[in-house]
Amino acid sequence: MAAATGPTPARRALFAAKRFLLFAVLWLVLTGAAPDGLGFGLAAALAATWLSLVLLPPGSRAVSLFSLLPLVPGFVDRSIRGGFDVAWRALHPALPIRPDWYVHRTRLPPGGARVALGSVVSLLPGTLVAGSFGDRLYVHCLTADEAIIRSVEAEEARIARTLSEEDAGPERQPR
Amino acid sequence: MTIADWVTLAACSLGVFFFIAGTAGILRFPDAYSRLHALTKADNLGLGLIALGLAPQLPDGWSIAKLALVWLLAVLAAATVAQLAARAGLRLEGRVAHGSEAAVSDREARGQRG
Numbered sequence: 001m002a003a004a005t006g007p008t009p010a011r012r013a014l015f016a017a018k019r020f021l022l023f024a025v026l027w028l029v030l031t032g033a034a035p036d037g038l039g040f041g042l043a044a045a046l047a048a049t050w051l052s053l054v055l056l057p058p059g060s061r062a063v064s065l066f067s068l069l070p071l072v073p074g075f076v077d078r079s080i081r082g083g084f085d086v087a088w089r090a091l092h093p094a095l096p097i098r099p100d101w102y103v104h105r106t107r108l109p110p111g112g113a114r115v116a117l118g119s120v121v122s123l124l125p126g127t128l129v130a131g132s133f134g135d136r137l138y139v140h141c142l143t144a145d146e147a148i149i150r151s152v153e154a155e156e157a158r159i160a161r162t163l164s165e166e167d168a169g170p171e172r173q174p175r
Numbered sequence: 176m177t178i179a180d181w182v183t184l185a186a187c188s189l190g191v192f193f194f195i196a197g198t199a200g201i202l203r204f205p206d207a208y209s210r211l212h213a214l215t216k217a218d219n220l221g222l223g224l225i226a227l228g229l230a231p232q233l234p235d236g237w238s239i240a241k242l243a244l245v246w247l248l249a250v251l252a253a254a255t256v257a258q259l260a261a262r263a264g265l266r267l268e269g270r271v272a273h274g275s276e277a278a279v280s281d282r283e284a285r286g287q288r289g
Contacts, residue, residue, distance in 0.1 A: 029244055032237035079250075083220025086212050087193055090200030099209045119254050123219075128212050130261030140208040140261060 015058040016049060023048040071120075071162060078123050085125035089142060100144035102127075104137040104152055113159055120155050127152065179231035186228030193221030207264050215257040219250050 027041035089097050108114050114137070118129040121139060126148055130138040141148050176184075200213025226246045230239050 026244075029237060029240040032235070032241070079216065079223075080220060082216040083193055086200060086216045087196030087220075090196050090203060090213050090217065095203055097204065097209060099204075099206060118258055122215060122254050122257060125216075126212070128208065128215065128261060129258055130208070130265050131258050138261075138265060140212075142209060142212055 012058060016053060019052050020045055020049040023052075071116075071158065074158070075120060075123060078120070078125070082123050082125040086142065097142045098144060100141050102139045102141055102144060102149060102152070104139055104149075104156075106132065106135050106137050106156060108156060108160060108163075113163060117156055117159055120159070121152055124148075124151055124155065182231050183228045186224045190221045190224030190228060193217045193224065197221060208261055211257045211261055215253045219253055222246055222249055 023045040024041065027037075027045055031037045031041065089095065106114060106117060108117055114132055118132060118137065121127050121129045121137070126142040128140045130140055132138070137152075139148075139152060194217070197213045197217030200217060201210045204210045204213060223246055226242050230242060233239050233242065
């Protein structure tokens, strides 16, 4: 939910430049910045930029992945806790799990925001998203309890807050 | 052994532990969805720890960046595939019709809890 108007030419150029930078860095990483490959890298990055603009054009309502970047440390923290949680349950002799489903009605707009919510909830301890059907997110829980539902709602609120702050002004520091 | 070697030994051992735990989950958990939990979460953490452990052994920053990229792509792929597999499972079981509003279970009618 960025600006309501369509992207201006300047915005489009900036968008293309960002994509190009991403692919260029990717090439450098893959080749270890080998000097004799730089020419090929330039051509490959330009071609990849063109292709990505065709396949995923910059829409005015698209959620920028970069806007979700401040959430990454939290993702890492929760994915570590998620890993410990499931490892403990898998190795525990009594197998302390009680699998069940929880259907979450999301308030987030379709597209990137919902995908982000699905990915984050899948990282949380004890929850896994089986995709969204309409505004319903099908969450599979290893142990269905109120804490799980609260944590899904907390993640949704966090993402919604990040998005609304992006709308309010890119200078503001999220969180 | 240098400090870097000890870091490698510790992080990789812990990483292997999580892969073993994830495998135990795949074998012991009762249904496909629960197994996906083990597959995504424990193995992602295990791969992250192994990547972390290998980083000090690499010659330059570019190689470390490449290792980080491998981990990132594996995590993204695992998260996406787990969601798609679970989604396909729901459809196979006929619990959710294609893109429909059908309920996963009758519990949904009672409210939030599933």
